[in-house]
Amino acid sequence: MKKSIFQNDAFQSIIAAIACIVAGLLVGYLVLLAIHPASAGEAIVTILKNFLNYPSKPAAMKYLGNTLVKTAPLLMCALSINFCYKVGLFNIGAAGQYVVGAGACLYAALALKMPWFVCLLCALIAGGIWGTVVGLLKAYANVNEVISGIMLNWIGLYLVNMLLGGVKEQASPYTLQISSVNEKALLPTLGLGTFFTNNKYVTIAVPLAVITAIAIWIVLNFTKFGYELRATGLNKEAARYAGMNEKRNIILTLAIGGALAGVAAAFLFLTGYEQWSTTQSSVPGMGFNGIAATFLGGLSPLGTIFSSYFIQHITSGGSYLDKNVYPSQISDLISAIIIYLCGFVLFFKYAMNRRYTIKRR
Amino acid sequence: MRRAQGKKKKGERSLQEEYAIEMLNITKRFPGIIANDNVTIQLRRGEIHALLGENGAGKSTLMSVLFGLYQAEEGIIKKDGKEVHITDPNVANDLGIGMVHQHFKLVQCFTVLDNIILGVETTKNGLLLKDEARKKIKALSEKYGLMVDPDAKIEDITVGMQQRTEILKMLYRDNEILIFDEPTAVLTPQEIEELMQIMKNLAAEGKSILFISHKLNEIMEVADRCSVLRRGKYIGTVDIKDTTQEELSRMMVGRDVQLVVEKEPSVPKDVVLDVENMTVASRSHNNNAVKGVSFKVRQGEIVCIAGIDGNGQTELVYGLTGLEPIKQGSVKICGKDITHAPIRERSALLSHIPEDRHKHGLVLDYSLEYNMVLQRYFEPEFVTGAGFLKKKSIRDYANRLIEEYDVRSGQGPVTIARSMSGGNQQKAIIGRELDREHKLLVAVQPTRGLDVGAIENIHRELIRERDNGSAVLLVSLELEEVMNVSDRILVMYEGEIVGELDPRKTTTEELGLYMAGARKEKVEA
Numbered sequence: 001m002k003k004s005i006f007q008n009d010a011f012q013s014i015i016a017a018i019a020c021i022v023a024g025l026l027v028g029y030l031v032l033l034a035i036h037p038a039s040a041g042e043a044i045v046t047i048l049k050n051f052l053n054y055p056s057k058p059a060a061m062k063y064l065g066n067t068l069v070k071t072a073p074l075l076m077c078a079l080s081i082n083f084c085y086k087v088g089l090f091n092i093g094a095a096g097q098y099v100v101g102a103g104a105c106l107y108a109a110l111a112l113k114m115p116w117f118v119c120l121l122c123a124l125i126a127g128g129i130w131g132t133v134v135g136l137l138k139a140y141a142n143v144n145e146v147i148s149g150i151m152l153n154w155i156g157l158y159l160v161n162m163l164l165g166g167v168k169e170q171a172s173p174y175t176l177q178i179s180s181v182n183e184k185a186l187l188p189t190l191g192l193g194t195f196f197t198n199n200k201y202v203t204i205a206v207p208l209a210v211i212t213a214i215a216i217w218i219v220l221n222f223t224k225f226g227y228e229l230r231a232t233g234l235n236k237e238a239a240r241y242a243g244m245n246e247k248r249n250i251i252l253t254l255a256i257g258g259a260l261a262g263v264a265a266a267f268l269f270l271t272g273y274e275q276w277s278t279t280q281s282s283v284p285g286m287g288f289n290g291i292a293a294t295f296l297g298g299l300s301p302l303g304t305i306f307s308s309y310f311i312q313h314i315t316s317g318g319s320y321l322d323k324n325v326y327p328s329q330i331s332d333l334i335s336a337i338i339i340y341l342c343g344f345v346l347f348f349k350y351a352m353n354r355r356y357t358i359k360r361r
Numbered sequence: 362m363r364r365a366q367g368k369k370k371k372g373e374r375s376l377q378e379e380y381a382i383e384m385l386n387i388t389k390r391f392p393g394i395i396a397n398d399n400v401t402i403q404l405r406r407g408e409i410h411a412l413l414g415e416n417g418a419g420k421s422t423l424m425s426v427l428f429g430l431y432q433a434e435e436g437i438i439k440k441d442g443k444e445v446h447i448t449d450p451n452v453a454n455d456l457g458i459g460m461v462h463q464h465f466k467l468v469q470c471f472t473v474l475d476n477i478i479l480g481v482e483t484t485k486n487g488l489l490l491k492d493e494a495r496k497k498i499k500a501l502s503e504k505y506g507l508m509v510d511p512d513a514k515i516e517d518i519t520v521g522m523q524q525r526t527e528i529l530k531m532l533y534r535d536n537e538i539l540i541f542d543e544p545t546a547v548l549t550p551q552e553i554e555e556l557m558q559i560m561k562n563l564a565a566e567g568k569s570i571l572f573i574s575h576k577l578n579e580i581m582e583v584a585d586r587c588s589v590l591r592r593g594k595y596i597g598t599v600d601i602k603d604t605t606q607e608e609l610s611r612m613m614v615g616r617d618v619q620l621v622v623e624k625e626p627s628v629p630k631d632v633v634l635d636v637e638n639m640t641v642a643s644r645s646h647n648n649n650a651v652k653g654v655s656f657k658v659r660q661g662e663i664v665c666i667a668g669i670d671g672n673g674q675t676e677l678v679y680g681l682t683g684l685e686p687i688k689q690g691s692v693k694i695c696g697k698d699i700t701h702a703p704i705r706e707r708s709a710l711l712s713h714i715p716e717d718r719h720k721h722g723l724v725l726d727y728s729l730e731y732n733m734v735l736q737r738y739f740e741p742e743f744v745t746g747a748g749f750l751k752k753k754s755i756r757d758y759a760n761r762l763i764e765e766y767d768v769r770s771g772q773g774p775v776t777i778a779r780s781m782s783g784g785n786q787q788k789a790i791i792g793r794e795l796d797r798e799h800k801l802l803v804a805v806q807p808t809r810g811l812d813v814g815a816i817e818n819i820h821r822e823l824i825r826e827r828d829n830g831s832a833v834l835l836v837s838l839e840l841e842e843v844m845n846v847s848d849r850i851l852v853m854y855e856g857e858i859v860g861e862l863d864p865r866k867t868t869t870e871e872l873g874l875y876m877a878g879a880r881k882e883k884v885e886a
Contacts, residue, residue, distance in 0.1 A: 222749050222750055222752075223748045223749050223750060224738060224739060224744045224748045224749070224750060225748055227731070227738055227750060228738075230727075231724045231727065231731075231735070234724045234725070234726045234727060235720075235723070235724045235725065235726075237720045237721050238720070238721055238722065238723060238724045238735070239724070240684065240704065240721075241682075241684065241704070241713070241715060241721040241722070242704075242708075242735045242736055243703065243704040243705030243706075243707075243708050243736070245703075
């Protein structure tokens with residue numbers, strides 16, 4: 001019997017992702033409609049257009065560059081979550097691993113005046129350590145990784161606020177500008193900025209994130225290491241029976257997941273695009289948005305490349321809404337709704353499978 | 362005849378219809394496989410109707426269709442002569458169809474009573490009225506000889522009692538059609554006897570029973586008629602009084618089956634497995650599960666650990682294979698001390714057919730080919746120096762094992778293991794474990810849940826293993842298997858080896874006495 005295309009997993013993932021996006025836009029549209037009916041249609045188009053709101057091509061390219069700058073860290077966070085998820089672990093601690101990554105790379109750049117690759121390495125190690133703590137607790141004390149992850153998110157946040165308090169600007173809570181303190185800590189652009197109307201924030205972070213996604217896809221699907229990790233995720237007992245060291249695998253997975261999230265922060269802060277606010281009292285959403293990107297990407301590292309871009313695209317697009325008509329929080333609200341509905345990919349997939357069986361009756 | 366009376370009594374209520382349930386020309390397809398191909402089963406009122414078939418023959422699918430878990434593509438179901446559409450289990454319940462599943466659906470920390478009334482509680486002002494329920498349960502319990510204490514907790518009662526709770530659940534809901542899905546698989550011989558009697562009582566009271574089994578002796582004992590399925594096809598229905606075990610097995614397997622495997626006397630050689638004074642802690646209680654056990658297994662012999670489930674056999678195997686740490690004593694394989702060795706190191710010396718194929722034996726969501734290399738994926742044959750899997754080698758290897766061990770599946774090596782029938786999953790594990798190099802084979806209930814055809818094959822494989830010079834340690838709960846296959850029997854009772862028997866010189870009765878703890882001797886290895 002021939003398998004229908006509707007039963008193909010990859011195809012289902014794509015269809016489900018599109019369904020989620022449409023549903024998210026629809027609900028977002030309804031919210032806009034409720035606040036100000038007259039400009040709702042225009043607003044949703046504005047969000048979707050994002051950088052295309054600029055009529056001139058150079059300007060549009062420049063702002064496409066900005067979207068890409070923020071896509072890279074989001075993709076890295078998504079990969080962190082995706083990688084752990086394949087091993088049966090829900091790395092909600094990615095948000096905290098991102099935070100300590102930010103703290104480590106900024107401290108290395110601003111206080112220790114290190115070059116960019118050392119800063120990057122510091123972020124990687126810090127995130128990795130943060131993930132390892134979760135892994136150790138999980139492997140040896142059977143502490144749920146979600147609980148320890150969330151607690152470490154907050155520990156990380158205040159630790160980093162404290163650490164970076166010494167390298168902040170006098171008059172503001174923001175950390176010093178890397179470009180004025182230690183220019184060699186900025187990630188190299190390799191001339192990539194020229195494609196985006198000399199956008200100096202477009203660095204090697206963007207291609208590196210995409211390469212990482214492909215590398216993770218290869219590791220998971222084609223290597224012995226990936227075989228072991230996925231077996232551990234799918235059936236821990238069978239993995240043990242087969243002589244795999246499931247404790248080591250859990251710790252290693254969370255360490256790698258942590259490292260990915262740590263590097264995510266470096267990919268944002270070492271471009272100089274944003275500064276860390278040492279008074280912030282909530283964990284940055286980047287790590288959490290990574291969860292949505294993971295699910296929207298159909299739990300595939302390759303799919304995550306596109307879903308991360310899309311989520312960043314609408315988040316950036318939200319900032320172009322008319323602030324006279326809509327309150328300034330609206331852009332975050334709309335993208336939050338869409339991101340939230342993006343998590344429904346698995347539900348849509350389930351619904352599709354179910355519908356398919358009913359049809360065949 | 363009590364049964365005849367029962368039928369008459371029932372007949373008063375519904376004279377016109379002979380059949381309680383009819384499943385006519387049912388066809389159910391899954392991707393790559395036709396699970397039921399034009400199957401017809403007619404269940405008479407007050408009869409015990411056995412449904413016999415090999416693993417993967419489509420028995421479970423057919424019952425799932427009847428119970429509303431699956432929808433058939435073709436065919437109709439009639440209740441009392443009227444066509445019904447069973448779209449989900451609730452509809453089945455409303456029609457008076459009840460099922461005792463192979464794996465019980467009970468809340469462990471609830472009492473028997475709570476489990477029975479769960480979902481159909483009688484309440485007054487939001488408060489449970491348990492007294493009425495208790496009265497009804499006691500009455501039912503007496504009527505059918507079930508003898509269950511309604512206030513006992515599920516976790517404290519035996520498996521047999523738990524099963525009776527499931528039966529009471531059906532009776533409490535006034536179900537008329539009772540489906541038993543391989544009910545004896547989990548019971549001790551004595552409990553099986555009792556269950557048979559209970560089923561006869563139920564039928565005598567006018568209940569219609571569908572009894573899924575592949576144990577021929579049980580069908581011969583308890584059933585009135587038997588319908589046989591083979592590879593999804595309906596083979597026929599026979600009256601039990603006109604048939605024999607041999608005929609039934611021929612119908613089921615499609616060829617003559619040797620119920621007892623022939624073998625030469627064993628020629629034991631060097632000691633392979635040497636266990637000395639091994640103690641393993643229990644996970645479920647503070648007492649040790651295995652208490653200072655010593656024995657040896659030699660090259661060219663099959664040593665069987667017999668015993669009633671839960672007497673430490675599982676933990677004994679866990680200790681040997683490294684799934685649980687050994688508290689005291691030592692284990693040597695071919696002179697090498699492996700008492701505290703990691704699992705991977707032991708795997709090089711021993712093959713292990715695990716007791717629970719879903720928990721340990723397979724990664725159910727991996728493809729068949731990936732499961733075939735579960736114990737060997739790290740060998741140079743299947744992985745490059747850089748750590749990449751050699752997909753082609755894996756595919757070829759899996760195909761060879763599939764061929765050699767006749768593992769049937771919807772899509773060959775890429776089939777997801779979860780979608781395969783239990784028998785074929787087991788064949789895959791056996792193929793994987795026998796094919797790789799080993800000095801010792803530890804086979805734990807290798808034929809559990811399998812049909813006579815598959816059992817015959819597995820017994821042959823075990824004997825061939827022995828004749829090829831392996832040492833075989835077989836753990837089995839089936840008396841027949843213990844007697845037929847082993848060269849030496851060690852009986853375990855409460856974590857100790859209480860007897861060593863020679864299968865040629867002992868009887869099942871004597872073996873039963875040891876298993877029940879009624880007889881003990883000090884065994885020195």
